[in-house]
Amino acid sequence: MRRLFALFILFVISSNCQASWDEVEFTGYVSVGAGYQRAIIGALDQSVNGRLLLNLSADVTYHNFFIESDERRNVLRYGSGIIGYHLWQQDDASLALIGTGYHQAIGPDLITAFGSQHITELEGLKQRDSDFLVGLRYQRFWGQHYWAIEAGQDIESHYGQQLRLLYSYRQQLRNWDLYYNAGVSFSTAKVVDYYYGVRPAESLSSRPSYQAGAGQQLHIGVSALYPLSPNWLLELGLAANLFSEAYINSPLSSRHSECLSLVKFRYVF
Amino acid sequence: MCSERPLLIVCWVGLLAVASTAASAAEPVRLKLTPDTCVALQQGRQCYATIQIDWHSQTALDLCLHAGSRKLQCWQASNSGRLRYEFVAADNERIQLVGTDGILAEATIKVNWVQKNTKVKRHWRLF
Numbered sequence: 577m578r579r580l581f582a583l584f585i586l587f588v589i590s591s592n593c594q595a596s597w598d599e600v601e602f603t604g605y606v607s608v609g610a611g612y613q614r615a616i617i618g619a620l621d622q623s624v625n626g627r628l629l630l631n632l633s634a635d636v637t638y639h640n641f642f643i644e645s646d647e648r649r650n651v652l653r654y655g656s657g658i659i660g661y662h663l664w665q666q667d668d669a670s671l672a673l674i675g676t677g678y679h680q681a682i683g684p685d686l687i688t689a690f691g692s693q694h695i696t697e698l699e700g701l702k703q704r705d706s707d708f709l710v711g712l713r714y715q716r717f718w719g720q721h722y723w724a725i726e727a728g729q730d731i732e733s734h735y736g737q738q739l740r741l742l743y744s745y746r747q748q749l750r751n752w753d754l755y756y757n758a759g760v761s762f763s764t765a766k767v768v769d770y771y772y773g774v775r776p777a778e779s780l781s782s783r784p785s786y787q788a789g790a791g792q793q794l795h796i797g798v799s800a801l802y803p804l805s806p807n808w809l810l811e812l813g814l815a816a817n818l819f820s821e822a823y824i825n826s827p828l829s830s831r832h833s834e835c836l837s838l839v840k841f842r843y844v845f
Numbered sequence: 846m847c848s849e850r851p852l853l854i855v856c857w858v859g860l861l862a863v864a865s866t867a868a869s870a871a872e873p874v875r876l877k878l879t880p881d882t883c884v885a886l887q888q889g890r891q892c893y894a895t896i897q898i899d900w901h902s903q904t905a906l907d908l909c910l911h912a913g914s915r916k917l918q919c920w921q922a923s924n925s926g927r928l929r930y931e932f933v934a935a936d937n938e939r940i941q942l943v944g945t946d947g948i949l950a951e952a953t954i955k956v957n958w959v960q961k962n963t964k965v966k967r968h969w970r971l972f
Contacts, residue, residue: 603960748890750893751883751884751885751886751892751893751894753886801886803884803885803886803958803959804884805884805957806884806957806958806959807959809886809959844959844960
């Protein structure tokens with residue numbers, strides 16, 4: 577609900593700028609694909625592995641208002657778009673007010689595109705909802721290089737803060753676009769504890785209680801786009817996240833890192 | 846009535862034979878591009894494709910294959926030819942077979958794209 581409210585506010589701000597409809601740009605996408613995941617919480621692997629991944633998204637700009645589809649420069653952000661409003665922009669730089677989800681839900685019952693999914697290994701855990709951070713993003717291009725800094729405050733679930741630095745290099749190789757991505761994120765204790773902490777009421781003999789502190793993630797990845805036809809794109813992605821001790825010391829964590837590979841076919845309309 | 850039938854059949858066969866001869870004399874040179882389309886991610890970007898160009902003629906000809914203003918290859922006294930052409934261009938390109946009497950056949954390599962250029966500058970999103 578708060579997401580819709582944030583979207584509405586951004587749209588109202590934008591429409592008050594007397595932009596004409598000629599300035600509206602819309603590109604819609606429907607993608608279908610498959611992925612293989614080894615998540616830091618092993619029980620979550622089944623939310624991706626062996627499943628058909630469906631995604632409906634769009635890129636929209638209307639004056640300074642924008643909606644961006646899921647991030648090509650960060651594969652692990654699969655499925656989460658960004659809504660925002662450009663406060664200032666030039667050809668090679670922009671400062672924007674943004675709203676986006678950084679962390680997906682964790683719990684015994686997850687909502688997927690095909691309905692709810694029950695994960696028995698996580699039974700007894702209280703549901704941790706996906707977040708929605710509102711914040712600022714500064715981004716800059718030079719040549720094929722791109723970097724961005726994002727800082728946000730969650731308004732939906734954990735009410736913590738997160739800072740992200742992202743660098744990406746795009747290589748055009750014949751008709752392919754290859755993106756080499758790296759990023760680092762800093763999350764406050766509120767964020768990490770909300771998702772990776774274990775409350776006393778949730779603890780079991782195999783799952784001791786745990787209170788997490790602030791944590792960091794290092795992200796590396798490669799993604800690729802290839803035009804199959806004027807309406808179809810092939811999209812490949814491979815990415816890994818490395819976690820700090822605040823994450824990996826959690827009884828919920830099964831690994832020190834996570835990885836995700838994706839193959840998607842995207843219809844552009 | 847019945848006696849007229851054999852004559853009619855002979856006339857039809859004769860007409861068909863004449864038509865067939867005329868068609869083979871005017872048989873055009875066939876030019877085939879495989880594929881004939883190149884797809885790029887964005888409008889205006891160079892598009893890359895390996896195009897197989899085949900041509901065939903009933904009669905032996907001296908001719909040259911042109912891509913735009915460039916001469917790719919020539920054949921002498923040949924009925925057919927094949928060329929693998931590394932296409933690199935941002936726009937459509939005309940492929941022509943040119944003989945001593947002028948253009949014998951032509952086809953176009955079409956360039957399509959997924960994302961059109963728009964009047965609003967948009968550096969931020971590339972899908």
